[in-house]
Amino acid sequence: MTTASIVDVPTLLEISPQGPIEGRSRRYEKFLGDMSGVYRDEQAWQDAVAERGADELIYSVDDHRYQEGPGALIVGTSTLLPGRYGEEFAVTRGHLHAVADRAELYYCLSGRGVMLLETVDGQSSAIELTPGKAVDVPGHWIHRSVNVGDEPFVTLFCYAADAGQDYGIIAEAGGMKNLVVADGDGWKLAPNPDHTGYRAG
Ligand SMILES: O=P(O)(O)OC[C@H]1O[C@H](O)[C@H](O)[C@@H](O)[C@@H]1O
Numbered sequence: 001m002t003t004a005s006i007v008d009v010p011t012l013l014e015i016s017p018q019g020p021i022e023g024r025s026r027r028y029e030k031f032l033g034d035m036s037g038v039y040r041d042e043q044a045w046q047d048a049v050a051e052r053g054a055d056e057l058i059y060s061v062d063d064h065r066y067q068e069g070p071g072a073l074i075v076g077t078s079t080l081l082p083g084r085y086g087e088e089f090a091v092t093r094g095h096l097h098a099v100a101d102r103a104e105l106y107y108c109l110s111g112r113g114v115m116l117l118e119t120v121d122g123q124s125s126a127i128e129l130t131p132g133k134a135v136d137v138p139g140h141w142i143h144r145s146v147n148v149g150d151e152p153f154v155t156l157f158c159y160a161a162d163a164g165q166d167y168g169i170i171a172e173a174g175g176m177k178n179l180v181v182a183d184g185d186g187w188k189l190a191p192n193p194d195h196t197g198y199r200a201g
């Protein structure tokens, strides 16, 4: 039997409830111009680009990993700014894990949001998150964060480093089955008329 050499010495991560992580290994950002085809109301998105510019920040992800491979974790924060495109609230692109059985924890650090969840065979769920609330997303569930509040929606997440992301599954289906839309001061789910059903994950 061989023993893998230990190359990573644990270090401190300082996680701000506003999102930034000191000690992160990566940060990535998505801007308004990157969100083409994500919102159902394409015109509302185009108007926003014309008004605010394609380089307005929509969400950012700070994360940390030591290793690759099946035993490793990715730990990070997702910070989704508030916004509305027609009736629809600001969302992340959303994905199914490329290794579909990989689960993911989301714990809300600040703001108010919804985790929108769907399976390829038609189940759906939407869970509201406020600070201190969490959702343990099972494998095989497509997931997307939605900001239904008026401040940044920040979650701490943790998932297997070998999970990967399949973004095509939502795009090819004409969007997710449900939209999270404004309803008075709150939100509700509305069926997405453009959704054509998912291909097998
Ligand atoms: O990957 P997106 O759907 O664009 O969402 C942004 C991020 O959301 C989550 O927090 C995931 O854990 C990240 O790995 C992901 O990249």
Ligand SMILES: [Fe+2]
Pocket: 095, 097, 104, 143, 159
């Ligand atoms: Fe994920």
